[in-house]
Amino acid sequence: MSSLFWILSSFLAFGVLIVIYWTLAFVRQRRQLFPAHKVQRLSIVDGSEGEAFETVWLSHDWGKTEAHLLSAPSESERPLPAAIVLHGQLGIIDSWHERMKGLTNRGVHCLLVEYPGYGDSEGDCHEATLTDVVTAAYDFLEKKTEVNADAIIGVGRSMGGGVISQLIGRRELSTLILMSTFTSVKPFFKRKGIPGWLVRDPLDTLSKLKQAKFPTLVFHGYQDDVIPVSHARALASANPNCQLVLEQGDHDSVPNDWDAFWQLVVEFHRKSARE
Numbered sequence: 648m649s650s651l652f653w654i655l656s657s658f659l660a661f662g663v664l665i666v667i668y669w670t671l672a673f674v675r676q677r678r679q680l681f682p683a684h685k686v687q688r689l690s691i692v693d694g695s696e697g698e699a700f701e702t703v704w705l706s707h708d709w710g711k712t713e714a715h716l717l718s719a720p721s722e723s724e725r726p727l728p729a730a731i732v733l734h735g736q737l738g739i740i741d742s743w744h745e746r747m748k749g750l751t752n753r754g755v756h757c758l759l760v761e762y763p764g765y766g767d768s769e770g771d772c773h774e775a776t777l778t779d780v781v782t783a784a785y786d787f788l789e790k791k792t793e794v795n796a797d798a799i800i801g802v803g804r805s806m807g808g809g810v811i812s813q814l815i816g817r818r819e820l821s822t823l824i825l826m827s828t829f830t831s832v833k834p835f836f837k838r839k840g841i842p843g844w845l846v847r848d849p850l851d852t853l854s855k856l857k858q859a860k861f862p863t864l865v866f867h868g869y870q871d872d873v874i875p876v877s878h879a880r881a882l883a884s885a886n887p888n889c890q891l892v893l894e895q896g897d898h899d900s901v902p903n904d905w906d907a908f909w910q911l912v913v914e915f916h917r918k919s920a921r922e
Contacts, residue, residue: 657813658735668840669830669841669842669845671901672836672839672841672845673822673845673847674834676841676845676846676847676848677771677772677773677782677847677848680736680806681691681736681762681764681765681772681773682736682834683762683765685737686737686738686739686765686766687739688739688741688766688767689739689741689742691787692860694733697799699718699740700716700717700718700744701715701716701717701718702714702715702716703715703716703758703787705760705780705783705784706769706783707776707779707780707783708779709763709769709770709771709776709779709807710763710768710769710770711712711768711769712760712762712763712768712769712770712780712783713740713761713766713767713768713906714740714759714760714761714784714787715740715744715758715759716756716757716758716759717744717747717751717756717757717758717759717805718751718756718793719750719751719752719754719755719757720751720752720755721754721793725795726791726792726793726794726795726796727754727755727756727793727794727795727798728754728755728756728794728795728798728800728801728821728916729755729756729757729758729788729791729794729795729798729799729800730750730755730756730757730758730800730801730802730824731758731760731781731784731785731788731799731800731801731802731811731814732747732757732758732759732760732802732803732807732874733781733801733802733803733804733806733807733808733810734759734804734805734807735804735805735806735807735827735866736805736806738804738807739761739765739766740759740760740766740803741766743759746758746905747759749905749908749909749910750909750912750913753909753910753913754913755800755916756788756791756793756794758784758787758788760780760784761778761780762777762780762810763776763777767805773847773848774813774847774848774849774850775777775778775814775900777810777850778813778814778817780803780810780876781810781811781813781814782814782817785799785814785818785820786818787899797821798821798916798920799818799820799821799917800820800822800823800824800912801814801820801822801823801824802824802912803824803825803826803828804826804827804828805826805827805828805829805874806829806832806850806874807826807828808825808826808827808829808852809828809829809831809832809850809851809852810850811823811825812825812828812850812852812855812856813850813855815855815856815858815859816855816858819860819861820861821861821897821916821919821920822861822862822863822864822882822915822916822919822920823856823859823862823863823864824862824863824864824866824912824915825852825856825863825864825865825866825879825882826866826867826901826902827866827867827868827871827873827874827879827898827901828852828865828867828874828878828879828882829850829852829874829878830851830852830853830878830881830882831849831850831851831852831853831854832846832848832849832850833846833849833851853882853885854883856882856885856886857885859886859888859905860888860890861919862888862889862890862913862915862919863882863886863888863889864889864890864892864911864915865879865882865883865889865890865891865892866879866892866893866894866901866908866911867879867891867892867894867901868891868893868894868895868896868897868898868900868901869893869894869895869896870895870896870897871896871897871898871901872897872898873897873898874898879891879893890913890915907914
């Protein structure tokens with residue numbers, strides 16, 4: 648009898664610990680997934696020393712979020728393609744200005760979109776507010792006379808790929824570029840013993856991508872130890888409109904050459920537009 652009591656008590660204690668662990672995980676997961684508190688703004692030079700940009704404030708029911716519009720140089724008045732660009736978990740739009748020159752110099756306007764709670768943006772970061780932000784970003788670009796509304800490209804790196812994918816089914820992108828992106832954040836929580844049904848913001852890129860009707864470029868590093876290359880292969884297999892490009896390197900070093908990467912993106916977009 649005492650043995651049975653000990654076993655039952657052990658199971659009960661284990662169950663209580665699991666409930667406490669899951670409760671803490673449920674409460675704290677957004678702070679872990681969207682660590683805006685760890686990100687600091689950078690000092691951006693103005694147009695006299697660097698690349699000129701326009702600060703844009705996107706309005707939502709719950710507040711305003713910041714975006715930077717980097718315009719592509721053009722000698723004609725014809726509208727040009729534009730890219731909505733989403734950074735990773737520990738990024739900030741300030742740090743993307745320099746690397747975007749390879750895209751603006753190739754005739755593509757770029758809108759660097761900040762997340763709620765990051766930098767000077769208002770709001771709390773979660774899947775619903777992120778969806779509001781990328782939708783507002785698309786609608787902003789669509790109304791710009793210098794933007795070709797039929798040539799809006801979605802670009803997302805790491806977590807940004809999961810964020811930009813939330814546009815699928817809401818707005819029609821011309822091309823989607825997923826860089827070092829996951830299928831969903833659920834596998835990362837599963838490693839920590841947290842079941843999928845407790846994940847509040849799954850950012851399920853895979854299920855979204857299955858619905859896409861436009862061409863998608865999936866770009867990933869072979870040695871990525873943050874988001875394994877298996878995620879990229881699964882994404883590329885989700886839709887016949889996907890093309891997979893793999894490169895030597897890890898999560899932080901890919902792409903190895905940003906200028907060459909943007910050339911790949913532009914060629915992929917132009918080829919897709921012709922087909």
